[in-house]
Amino acid sequence: MAAxxxxxxLAVVVTAAGSSERFGGGKKELLSLGDxxxxxxxxxxxxxxxxxxxxxxxxxxGREAELRAALSQASLEALGRLGQGRFDIVAGGGSRRDSVxxxxxxxxxxxxxxxxxIIVLVHDxxxxxxxxxxxxxxxxxASQGGGAVPTLPLVDTPKELxxxxxxxxxxxxxxxxxxxxxxxxxxxxxxxxxxxxxxEDPEGRRESTDDAxxxxxxxxxxxxxxGEVENRKVTFAKDLATGRGAEAREGGVNDFRIGQGWDIxxxxxxxxxxxxxxxxxxxLGEDAHSDGDVLLHAIIDALLGAAALGDIGSHFPPSDExxxxxxxxxxxxxxxxxxxxxxxxxxNLDCTVILERPRLGPYKAGMAASIAACLGMDAASVSxxxxxxxxxxxxxEGRAVEALAxxxxxxxxxxxxx
Numbered sequence: 001m002a003a004x005x006x007x008x009x010l011a012v013v014v015t016a017a018g019s020s021e022r023f024g025g026g027k028k029e030l031l032s033l034g035d036x037x038x039x040x041x042x043x044x045x046x047x048x049x050x051x052x053x054x055x056x057x058x059x060x061x062g063r064e065a066e067l068r069a070a071l072s073q074a075s076l077e078a079l080g081r082l083g084q085g086r087f088d089i090v091a092g093g094g095s096r097r098d099s100v101x102x103x104x105x106x107x108x109x110x111x112x113x114x115x116x117x118i119i120v121l122v123h124d125x126x127x128x129x130x131x132x133x134x135x136x137x138x139x140x141x142a143s144q145g146g147g148a149v150p151t152l153p154l155v156d157t158p159k160e161l162x163x164x165x166x167x168x169x170x171x172x173x174x175x176x177x178x179x180x181x182x183x184x185x186x187x188x189x190x191x192x193x194x195x196x197x198x199x200e201d202p203e204g205r206r207e208s209t210d211d212a213x214x215x216x217x218x219x220x221x222x223x224x225x226x227g228e229v230e231n232r233k234v235t236f237a238k239d240l241a242t243g244r245g246a247e248a249r250e251g252g253v254n255d256f257r258i259g260q261g262w263d264i265x266x267x268x269x270x271x272x273x274x275x276x277x278x279x280x281x282x283x284l285g286e287d288a289h290s291d292g293d294v295l296l297h298a299i300i301d302a303l304l305g306a307a308a309l310g311d312i313g314s315h316f317p318p319s320d321e322x323x324x325x326x327x328x329x330x331x332x333x334x335x336x337x338x339x340x341x342x343x344x345x346x347x348n349l350d351c352t353v354i355l356e357r358p359r360l361g362p363y364k365a366g367m368a369a370s371i372a373a374c375l376g377m378d379a380a381s382v383s384x385x386x387x388x389x390x391x392x393x394x395x396x397e398g399r400a401v402e403a404l405a406x407x408x409x410x411x412x413x414x415x416x417x418x
Contacts, residue, residue: 009118010051010139011111011187013103014043016067016125017058017092027063028234029125030070031310037070038234041128045135046121046182047078053118054082056106057125058092058099085110095204100211101194108191115188119143122190122211123182126234134228135182141223142184149184149212150227151177180227183211185219193218236341257344257409259306261298264395264402273401275353275360276367276384277329277374282358286401289318293328295353295384298403299371300328300335303346306409307339332374339409347408348381354395354402360386 016029016039029039036044039057046052059067067089071079079087090106092099100122111118119139123130134150141148154176160169190211196218197208208214212222267273271285274293286292300312309315315338316323316331323331336346349371353360360367364384372379389396 009053009111010046010049011053011107011118011120012043012046012055012182013100013107013120013122014039014055014057014125015092015096015099015103015122016042017060017099018096018126019060027060027066027314030066030314032308033128034308036072038128039067039070039125040072040075042123042125042130043071044075045130045132046123047075048132049135049139052082054086054107054111055079056087056103056110057089058103059089061091064089064091097194097197097204097208097214101191101198104187104191104194107187111187115191116186118187119184120187120190121182121184124233127181127231128234129228130180130182130231131228134231137225138182138184141225142186145223146189146220147183147185147212147215147222148225149210149222150180150182150231151224152180152227152229153177177224178227179210179212180231180233181210185211185215189219190215256347256411257306257308259302259304259407259409261301261303261305261405261407262403263294263297263301264400265292265294266394266400267398274328275363275401275403277332277370278363278366280358280360280363284398290316290323290326290331291328294401295351295367295403295405296328296332296371296374298405299349299351299375299407300332302349302351302405302407303332303335303339303375303409306407307342307344309338309342329370329374332371336375343411344409345411346375346377346381347410348383349375349377349405349407350383350385351403351405352385352387354387354389354404356388356391356396356398 029037031038033041043055046055057067088106090102093102104120107120108115119142121135121139138148138150154173157173158171158176159167160171162168193215197214216222265286265288267284268287269284271287271292273280273282273285274291276295277293286294297312304310304312304315315335316326364386367384368382369379372382391397394400395402
């Protein structure tokens with residue numbers, strides 16, 4: 001690749017307004033990746049770029065505060081150094097195309113003209129492994145040609161398929177490449193292309209899979225630059241395991257995980273008392289958005305935490321009406337599936353319910369069997385204990401129920417030691 005002079009002015013749009021449907025629940029950009037969120041890692045590559053003037057993140061409407069809370073203090077301080085009004089999180093649209101356009105419109109109002117002097121980098125908020133060197137390379141190429149996209153050669157041989165599944169053509173693999181982000185363009189040109197696309201196709205029926213396609217349609221050719229194999233996008237939960245270096249788990253310190261979970265719920269009249277998937281006879285039950293099973297909620301947090309996949313609130317938020325009255329056994333099965341997609345399986349589980357009354361001794365074996373069935377475990381690997389607080393605090397006074405859980409995870413395929 002020829003060397004291009006670096007651009008003098010840069011802006012960034014990070015797109016994080018999607019629904020994360022293919023991920024399996026929850027907002028994937030909010031999940032943890034080591035000591036920071038996926039979103040925070042995805043924008044970190046841009047914060048040290050020379051010439052950066054502004055950065056905007058698009059969010060699902062109403063969730064702007066959640067995304068801001070997912071940014072590290074170091075990132076917020078770096079964004080603050082851009083100057084007043086040079087960073088924000090704005091509501092996206094109903095499609096990726098509309099969300100990018102809204103981000104570009106925000107930039108047009110918060111950077112100084114002329115806009116065509118600015119190279120804008122558009123990046124997926126779920127691509128946390130892009131390097132700063134890649135961003136600089138894309139920006140440099142866009143400053144010369146107007147638009148640039150990082151690509152990787154295809155590994156598999158492409159085939160053109162018909163609607164019935166028949167193979168229609170056998171294109172040469174060397175003629176194709178897989179596109180990544182960040183993609184770079186002159187800001188004025190990309191904004192004009194998005195505005196024209198919105199005018200010509202207001203209902204979004206014309207598919208544009210990325211900004212390079214839209215730019216090519218309305219402005220002109222787009223240059224290709226060398227992408228990065230490490231620059232994967234988190235689409236499914238298993239992508240997190242791959243990106244974190246699953247090869248290191250073949251032995252040594254990373255061949256198992258430990259997770260802990262805790263939950264507490266008020267006890268109220270008129271609600272069932274659900275514990276470990278069993279309904280326990282009681283005059284009081286958990287007050288909650290779902291069925292309130294405090295024990296399964298603690299177990300779900302332990303599972304997700306051990307696999308570094310966030311917590312129960314990020315996958316099954318109480319603000320989402322889809323989970324109102326949800327059976328916590330179903331939530332536990334979903335969490336266990338996410339853990340397995342990430343390359344892990346439960347090894348053993350130790351949990352404790354803290355409740356003054358009723359006494360839970362007669363129900364512990366049934367809880368263990370129910371939990372094991374939810375998680376696909378041997379019941380002999382599940383321990384359920386019951387404690388009281390002997391009159392201390394809200395639990396001891398009979399106004400709440402509490403649960404604790406600790407789980408070990410083993411890599412899929414590994415035999416548990418006897």
